[in-house]
Amino acid sequence: MRGRKGLVFAVAVLAVLGLAVLLVPPIVQLDERLVDLRSAGLPPSFAHPLGTDEVGRDVLVRSIYGLRVSFTVGMVAALVSITIGGLVGLVAGSAGGTLDRVLMRIVDGFNSLPHLLFGIFIVAMFSPSPVAVVVSVGVTHWTTSARIVRSEVLSLRSRPFVEAAISGGASRARVVRRHLLPHLLPHLMLASVLMIPHAIWHETALSFLGLGLPPHMASLGNMINDGQRSLLTGGWWASLAPGLFVVLPTLAIAILANHLRDRRSPRRRSELSL
Template identity: 80%
Template sequence: MPRPWTGVPRPWAGVPRQVRLAALTLAVLALAVLLVPPLVRLDQQLVDLRAAGLPPSLAHPFGTDQVGRDVLLRSIYGLRVSFLVGLVAALVSMVIGGLVGLAAGSLGGTPDRLLMRLVDGFTSVPHLLFGIFIVALFAPSPAAVVVSVGVTHWTTAARIVRAEVLSLRSRPFVEAAISGGASRSRVIRRHLLPHLLPHLLLATVLMVPHAIWHETALSFLGLGLPAHLASLGNMINDGRHSLLTGDWWSSLVPGLFILVPTLAVAVLAQHWRDRLNPRRRSELSL
């Protein structure tokens, strides 16, 4: 016998606790990224040697760096820059990979084999080394990082889209549309893209943390964003020089601003993937 309705429905009912915690963490970080920069202006060139290397306190909750800049404020700015660069780079890689995978899965035959050999060729090259080669051709800038990530990370999206297209082509509704005389463009537009969109969005969400790591690594090596900008990679690179003097917060706090949101995104993406494919979730729980 079903339970009687006893009140307002709760949208989070049945959602695992770790998913709710991950969503709350991302919401808090998103509010900080959106609200703090407009309210608190940060002078990227400001140096205050009188406040250099201060430990965490009420005035500076996460201390100051070696030139007196607030670590918490710069970490929020750095997360904002890294997230924007990672999001744009992920979208670029998804567009490139989506088009290649859609073409390979839809055309089949020789074009499919040639495109997948191209994907294998890009996959065989280490992403970081290829990215370093690309950004070395330009001056350090967000655009160079976006191009680097977009050109080196599209292969995953191409494989995902191709596999989904090959699966959809054998579905009865697609075969019926083809048998009814629908053109290739109409089949792609009306039948393939609506089913591919959730998987592409999921792949984009999963790509954002990877793109942030890529940007952080390039900035840490001095090849990503300009050194004076508040970037998480730049902050970790600057903070490692202070570790020997005991200023552990200069590197730890930016590292946490990388680790915490990426773990939260991974938890939410895993929950999203299980919702998209319940059969896979039931098979993994056996």
């Protein structure tokens, strides 16, 4: 979904969900351990717009809480991943030589590992918690940003203003701080935006498998996992609602990130429109 309509859709979805995440939790307090078996498995109605789950919890309220948890974990995990990858790419591109080759071989080694299986191995060493998910995503998804930063640093090193600074006696730290980082920050910001949907899906997958967040915590992966049992009794809404809360915001973020990338690369945008 590209063009103005896609951008409007993305902004509208993020605005509505953002307001819901900000306004609903202070108004509707959720006790994650409270159950109400008298209201278990109710279909969508005026009192419960998205129905209730198998233990009587409101699906809409839990989905909003789960969206807040998943987005928070996803953003922190993306920040960790971008920070690790950015530092590795900056060091590799700036130093060059043997250190660059060693770091790139490490990147190749991490890329050869299946991300999800490696992430499962990492979270299995911890008890289910947000910290375990952040560590899992951060350790398994930094390689892409490392390659992006390294390639950009190698390109910048051949620019006249960088060569002039080096010829003028500027230290490596000063060149990095004054000339490289200002040009790298936009790329890192775009990479972090693109990483957030991936981190959310990763957290959802781990929680769905029972390895991410604690089972009682309202997260989208836990809700989808709980909802699959309701499918056998016709409770389709218990899985559909959290599934939509995963798909819609991640799709909106991806559209917004693609729009920002096209704005930064007009040549690429014109080639795609041919």
